[in-house]
Amino acid sequence: xxxxxxxxxxxxxxxxxxxxxxxxxxxHAAESAVICSRGSDVTGFSPGLDPVTRKDQVVTHLxxxxxxxxxxxxxxxxxxxxxxxxxxxxxxGGPTGSDSLGSGVEILAWNDGSTSxxxxxxxxxxxxxxxxxxxxxxxxxxxxxxxxxxxxxxxxQDAPPGGCETVPLESVRGTGEWEFTP
Numbered sequence: 001x002x003x004x005x006x007x008x009x010x011x012x013x014x015x016x017x018x019x020x021x022x023x024x025x026x027x028h029a030a031e032s033a034v035i036c037s038r039g040s041d042v043t044g045f046s047p048g049l050d051p052v053t054r055k056d057q058v059v060t061h062l063x064x065x066x067x068x069x070x071x072x073x074x075x076x077x078x079x080x081x082x083x084x085x086x087x088x089x090x091x092x093g094g095p096t097g098s099d100s101l102g103s104g105v106e107i108l109a110w111n112d113g114s115t116s117x118x119x120x121x122x123x124x125x126x127x128x129x130x131x132x133x134x135x136x137x138x139x140x141x142x143x144x145x146x147x148x149x150x151x152x153x154x155x156x157q158d159a160p161p162g163g164c165e166t167v168p169l170e171s172v173r174g175t176g177e178w179e180f181t182p
Contacts, residue, residue, distance in 0.1 A: 033182065034070045035068065043171065044170065044171040045170055046170070049092045049169040054089045054090060060084045065080075105120075119140075137151050
């Protein structure tokens with residue numbers, strides 16, 4: 001094979017690869033979003049959120065997700081994660097308002113034995129006349145799905161509308177959807 005013929009073949013291969021690369025990148029990006037349509041969270045507060053007085057709290061989360069789709073690994077369908085940490089100077093915020101629950105790191109354990117390290121920043125306890133929610137945000141910093149951003153807005157099923165006007169709130173539970181996006 002002559003040098004000219006090798007150069008032509010090499011150029012053709014490079015051009016074909018260059019044309020295919022954006023398609024491969026787009027397909028990978030589309031596959032990297034994961035939605036767990038059955039999600040839950042239990043958030044605990046100790047000594048309990050007061051309706052008026054701000055207090056330091058030990059905050060715990062137990063998060064689960066199942067019926068996950070879009071996972072790039074066949075059979076990867078669920079996770080469980082737990083967190084415990086301290087948050088300063090928070091309260092229920094009255095009938096409306098929002099309080100940051102601080103930041104922390106939670107390890108999500110997937111059903112195939114892999115893990116994701118989730119650094120969440122500023123999950124918030126939001127109160128509105130329609131109910132109480134915990135909003136979660138952050139980024140996967142290591143492990144499975146590194147770089148994706150988990151999020152969830154889980155309505156609190158056992159919190160009174162508007163928060164905790166009359167009693168300290170020690171825990172809230174909710175179900176919703178977890179989403180992991182690029």
